[in-house]
Amino acid sequence: MEGVSNNGSNGASHTTWAMMELTNSIAVSMSLRAMAKLDVPKIIWQNGENTPLTALEIATKLGSEAGSSNLERMLRLLTAHGVFNETMLGPSEGRRFSLTGLGREIVDRSMGAFILYRLDDALLDAWRLLHEAVLEPSSEPFIKAHGKPAYHYHADDPVFNERMMEAMSSSSGAVMDWFLERYDGFEGVRRVVDLGGSSGFCLKKILDKHKGLEGINFDLPKVVEAAPPYLGIEHVGGDMLEWVPQGDVIFMKGILCSWDDDECVGLLKNCYKALPEKGKVIALEQVLPMHTDTSPSTRALLQADVFLMAIYSPGSKRRTEDIFRRLSEAAGFRTLEIVLPGSFYTALEFQK
Numbered sequence: 001m002e003g004v005s006n007n008g009s010n011g012a013s014h015t016t017w018a019m020m021e022l023t024n025s026i027a028v029s030m031s032l033r034a035m036a037k038l039d040v041p042k043i044i045w046q047n048g049e050n051t052p053l054t055a056l057e058i059a060t061k062l063g064s065e066a067g068s069s070n071l072e073r074m075l076r077l078l079t080a081h082g083v084f085n086e087t088m089l090g091p092s093e094g095r096r097f098s099l100t101g102l103g104r105e106i107v108d109r110s111m112g113a114f115i116l117y118r119l120d121d122a123l124l125d126a127w128r129l130l131h132e133a134v135l136e137p138s139s140e141p142f143i144k145a146h147g148k149p150a151y152h153y154h155a156d157d158p159v160f161n162e163r164m165m166e167a168m169s170s171s172s173g174a175v176m177d178w179f180l181e182r183y184d185g186f187e188g189v190r191r192v193v194d195l196g197g198s199s200g201f202c203l204k205k206i207l208d209k210h211k212g213l214e215g216i217n218f219d220l221p222k223v224v225e226a227a228p229p230y231l232g233i234e235h236v237g238g239d240m241l242e243w244v245p246q247g248d249v250i251f252m253k254g255i256l257c258s259w260d261d262d263e264c265v266g267l268l269k270n271c272y273k274a275l276p277e278k279g280k281v282i283a284l285e286q287v288l289p290m291h292t293d294t295s296p297s298t299r300a301l302l303q304a305d306v307f308l309m310a311i312y313s314p315g316s317k318r319r320t321e322d323i324f325r326r327l328s329e330a331a332g333f334r335t336l337e338i339v340l341p342g343s344f345y346t347a348l349e350f351q352k
């Protein structure tokens, strides 16, 4: 396609060009994965400074000078997507790359772990079978690729399990900061349970902000076995579809989306049983808009929805607000309040 201009003047229409770009967007994800695998952002962020480096300097640090021109090609692509900044001091100088605010997420919030988890080979195997979600929707692409559900797959593999826990912690940090800065519903609460709390990272953030609270981190037995100890947190293993531990508040982040509607109602009923009079469930979920548009936030939410289709159980999905209301009612909760609407995560309170 050499020589095709993006104004369509030599025959390729804007729509053809846009379709090619959409199709080739795998190059962006895979270059991001390559940068995370090679720890390139950390090499640039040396000694706590955002040092502009040439691809050759980075490749030399990686012990592969021969790969520097390939590295530069990926750095340029990711520069075009806002991850790196490019500077050229003079015509004979090479391009130098530093991190943008977006790229710094990889260093500051360890988002590299999230990138490596979301683009792990095991998940890519499932993505290849996405069309099967239409032809044979009774089991998810992940199970078709690996013979067992994703949560069991990662719980059975200590390395993958570790990566999943790290990925969850790194991606949850910003959401928890946003939530805890604005939410005051932990007043008067003594014990909080985090359902599907993974390493206990989100619960630790809650306890750090609200001193004196005690916490139970509830997750699959193999996950909590590998979870690090935190002061004030008891790790409890079990299956949330069977039972949940008692608490004044049951918190969950990114959990209801993993289950189908019937499973959600069963899970919310388990929560109802475990709560005292006037107790509540606080759920942080990605809530879909009713109408589809092309805004970046709608795109991100719908991408996350199709991710669930590829990886988690057949009924797992992002939901609109009215579906959450129906689930709340079916589980017997008095009200569902949208306490913090957000463009990415929304805080929902199911009140007993």
Ligand SMILES: C[S@@+](CC[C@H](N)C(=O)[O-])C[C@H]1O[C@@H](n2cnc3c(N)ncnc32)[C@H](O)[C@@H]1O
Pocket (backbone or CB within 6 Å): 151, 168, 169, 172, 195, 196, 197, 198, 199, 202, 218, 219, 220, 223, 238, 239, 240, 241, 252, 253, 254, 255, 258
């Ligand atoms: C998407 S992760 C969310 C982790 C964490 N809440 C966060 O947002 O950082 C879902 C968690 O649910 C846990 N999980 C899956 N099935 C479960 C079950 N049946 N009972 C308890 N925990 C489960 C997984 O092990 C995983 O840690």
